Amino acid sequence: MGFRAKLLALAVLIFAGLTINFSGPAFAGQEAFETSGGPVDTWNRPIEKEFVVGKDIDPVHFVIGVAIAMVLLLVASNTFAKFVPVPLVRALTSVGLIVIVWEMVVYYKLVNQVLLPPPTTVIIKLQGHWAKGYLQIHILASLKRLFFAFFLAIATGVPLGFLIANFRKFSDYVDPLFNLMRVVPPPAWLPFAILWFGIGNPPSYFIIWLGAFFPILLNTISGIKDTQQIHIESIQTLGGSRMDVYARVMIPSAFPTIFTGIRIGFGIGWICLVTAELVAVDAGLGWMIEDARNLLDTPTVLGGMVVIMMFGIFFDTIFRAAEKEVVKWQ
Amino acid sequence: MAMRGETDKRFGPGSHVVEIKDIKKSFYVYVDEGQTVLSEKRRWFSRKKPGELVAIKSFTLDVDHGEFVALLGPSGCGKSTLLRILAGFETPTSGFVTFKGNAINGPDPQRAMVFQSERAVFPWLTVEGNIGLGPKLQGMGKKARKEAVAKTIELVELKGFERAYPKTLSGGMLQRVAVARAIVNHPELLLMDEPFGALDAQTRNHLQDHVVKIWQSIEQTIIFVTHDIEEAVYLANKVVVFTARPGEIKEVVSINLPHPRDRTSEEFIGLRNHCTRLIRDKHPEG
Ligand SMILES: Nc1ncnc2c1ncn2[C@@H]1O[C@H](COP(=O)(O)OP(=O)(O)OP(=O)(O)O)[C@@H](O)[C@H]1O
Ligand SMILES: [Mg+2]
Numbered sequence: 001m002g003f004r005a006k007l008l009a010l011a012v013l014i015f016a017g018l019t020i021n022f023s024g025p026a027f028a029g030q031e032a033f034e035t036s037g038g039p040v041d042t043w044n045r046p047i048e049k050e051f052v053v054g055k056d057i058d059p060v061h062f063v064i065g066v067a068i069a070m071v072l073l074l075v076a077s078n079t080f081a082k083f084v085p086v087p088l089v090r091a092l093t094s095v096g097l098i099v100i101v102w103e104m105v106v107y108y109k110l111v112n113q114v115l116l117p118p119p120t121t122v123i124i125k126l127q128g129h130w131a132k133g134y135l136q137i138h139i140l141a142s143l144k145r146l147f148f149a150f151f152l153a154i155a156t157g158v159p160l161g162f163l164i165a166n167f168r169k170f171s172d173y174v175d176p177l178f179n180l181m182r183v184v185p186p187p188a189w190l191p192f193a194i195l196w197f198g199i200g201n202p203p204s205y206f207i208i209w210l211g212a213f214f215p216i217l218l219n220t221i222s223g224i225k226d227t228q229q230i231h232i233e234s235i236q237t238l239g240g241s242r243m244d245v246y247a248r249v250m251i252p253s254a255f256p257t258i259f260t261g262i263r264i265g266f267g268i269g270w271i272c273l274v275t276a277e278l279v280a281v282d283a284g285l286g287w288m289i290e291d292a293r294n295l296l297d298t299p300t301v302l303g304g305m306v307v308i309m310m311f312g313i314f315f316d317t318i319f320r321a322a323e324k325e326v327v328k329w330q
Numbered sequence: 331m332a333m334r335g336e337t338d339k340r341f342g343p344g345s346h347v348v349e350i351k352d353i354k355k356s357f358y359v360y361v362d363e364g365q366t367v368l369s370e371k372r373r374w375f376s377r378k379k380p381g382e383l384v385a386i387k388s389f390t391l392d393v394d395h396g397e398f399v400a401l402l403g404p405s406g407c408g409k410s411t412l413l414r415i416l417a418g419f420e421t422p423t424s425g426f427v428t429f430k431g432n433a434i435n436g437p438d439p440q441r442a443m444v445f446q447s448e449r450a451v452f453p454w455l456t457v458e459g460n461i462g463l464g465p466k467l468q469g470m471g472k473k474a475r476k477e478a479v480a481k482t483i484e485l486v487e488l489k490g491f492e493r494a495y496p497k498t499l500s501g502g503m504l505q506r507v508a509v510a511r512a513i514v515n516h517p518e519l520l521l522m523d524e525p526f527g528a529l530d531a532q533t534r535n536h537l538q539d540h541v542v543k544i545w546q547s548i549e550q551t552i553i554f555v556t557h558d559i560e561e562a563v564y565l566a567n568k569v570v571v572f573t574a575r576p577g578e579i580k581e582v583v584s585i586n587l588p589h590p591r592d593r594t595s596e597e598f599i600g601l602r603n604h605c606t607r608l609i610r611d612k613h614p615e616g
Contacts, residue, residue, distance in 0.1 A: 228449065230445055230447060230449060230450045231450065231452060233417075233419055233437070233443070233445070233450075234443075234445065234450045234451075234452070234511075235452075235463070235467075236418075236419075236436075236437035237417055237418075237437045237438075237439065237441070237442050237443040237512070238439055238442065238463055238464040238467055238511065238512075238515065239438070239439030239464060239467040239468055239515070240467050241467075244467060248463070249452070252452075252454040252455075253452075253453075253454060255454070328495070329453050329454045329455075329495045329496075329497065330453070330497065
């Protein structure tokens with residue numbers, strides 16, 4: 001099994017895991033959270049002791065550790081050049097440097113640690129949230145929301161794009177409406193989304209759907225429209241019917257473009273998710289950030305942002321790998 | 331083997347596989363100052379006037395079962411247009427075309443077409459997938475399909491590339507896939523539009539021999555478009571020489587040489603020169 005196939009399998013497993021979680025309690029992880037035993041306030045939020053820079057991780061050790069890791073990485077990339085991709089090493093190097101500088105400016109009190117919590121504090125904070133099950137609740141809430149709206153966007157975007165690309169009349173009526181909707185940034189819909197759908201999941205589904213839908217729709221339209229006439233005629237001369245033209249020529253030839261739309265849509269959906277959660281819901285990474293902001297808990301704010309980054313990169317990587325697998329004929 | 335080129339009587343006395351009766355094909359285009367063909371579509375605020383471009387006119391031809399007909403003519407004389415009419419992609423502006431006595435009405439797997447460009451091969455299917463698609467669409471069972479595909483792959487010498495995607499194949503191999511894809515269904519009429527136009531001489535000669543082999547091994551009629559005189563004389567037993575656009579028949583030359591033909595024989599060179607003269611006559615000043 002190739003590396004890409006493995007990544008694809010991993011993606012499938014994650015999707016499967018999330019689907020299983022969908023069938024769980026509405027607030028997945030709730031029980032774990034309640035029985036985690038940490039001190040909580042009336043809102044079930046863990047009560048934090050005051051935080052001190054490097055309380056559990058010595059900043060000096062941390063900086064030295066990161067530096068050593070970077071050196072090891074460089075050595076590894078020279079020794080096992082085949083297995084360690086150069087761009088990845090470079091990317092990790094620049095991230096590592098930022099982390100070191102960031103830790104040091106706080107350590108030497110060049111900036112206020114409330115305004116810029118150092119990496120060590122963020123790590124400790126995230127560790128604490130994780131141990132109490134608090135972080136998992138929000139991650140799961142966000143992912144469930146995202147996947148639901150994302151699948152909705154695929155289920156609507158691909159068929160509609162197909163119809164718009166193939167049926168002139170339908171396109172003349174419907175395409176302008178979507179173009180009007182498309183130019184409004186999804187978060188601008190939030191006030192009405194809340195008015196229409198109330199507080200809770202539905203308005204955020206709507207916002208995420210808006211974000212993910214348009215790239216999928218547009219790429220489907222352009223992919224289908226780019227179908228080559230010679231391919232359509234080829235299948236006709238082999239005895240293909242109209243349905244064969246759709247199913248055996250248009251869809252496969254447009255698939256790579258559609259898949260790119262799906263990947264971009266997922267990314268935009270992830271951005272819209274956090275935006276929607278800042279306002280409309282009672283759990284999720286966006287909510288966690290907003291809640292921590294109200295408490296001036298800047299390490300949690302930053303920690304939430306880091307988690308969002310991680311997941312964003314993670315999913316993008318998986319989608320890119322899957323994309324390569326999907327378009328291997330190109 | 332029965333003599334090729336003899337009239338096959340299976341469609342009733344006097345009937346032919348293909349009958350083309352006095353057809354004309356024009357395209358409606360927009361022209362600028364009555365000279366230049368600019369586009370099929372008229373743009374807003376454009377001063378172009380609608381005009382008519384006659385691709386073929388007063389064209390009459392009968393093709394019998396088992397014949398190998400080459401359509402020979404200069405670029406733009408309407409050879410592809412005629413082939414597309416036979417395949418069912420275009421309808422003649424006037425006149426009529428029949429296939430086995432019935433008017434041609436849309437594409438049909440019995441009239442398989444090999445296109446002018448090798449881009450016609452489906453890039454998202456493997457060699458096997460491309461060749462097997464026709465039988466699949468005909469509702470052939472999986473086992474029979476596999477056999478048919480294997481046999482055809484052998485015929486075009488693509489063994490070992492069954493699982494390859496088109497992007498990994500050379501131009502000549504792609505053309506062979508395109509030919510295989512068309513013949514696997516055993517169409518009664520095989521329409522080939524300059525299938526080897528873009529290839530080097532060596533590959534081209536090799537593929538020409540392939541086509542002769544296919545023609546000899548499968549009972550079928552072939553109409554082959556080319557602008558290469560030698561290719562026409564080498565392959566066909568009937569060479570239809572076109573005039574320049576609008577395409578009309580200049581002469582139908584019968585080639586009664588047995589296969590494999592010797593390109594250096596006296597008769598071959600004589601026939602080739604005859605066709606060359608026919609084509610050159612269009613430009614008496616040249
Ligand atoms: N769809 C179309 N719309 C307008 N004009 C067309 C169309 N198809 C063909 N023509 C015109 O008809 C004429 C004949 O075209 P055709 O493709 O049949 O030539 P050809 O003999 O196959 O030439 P070549 O050897 O270069 O392939 C050309 O002048 C071309 O511009
Ligand atoms: Mg042509």
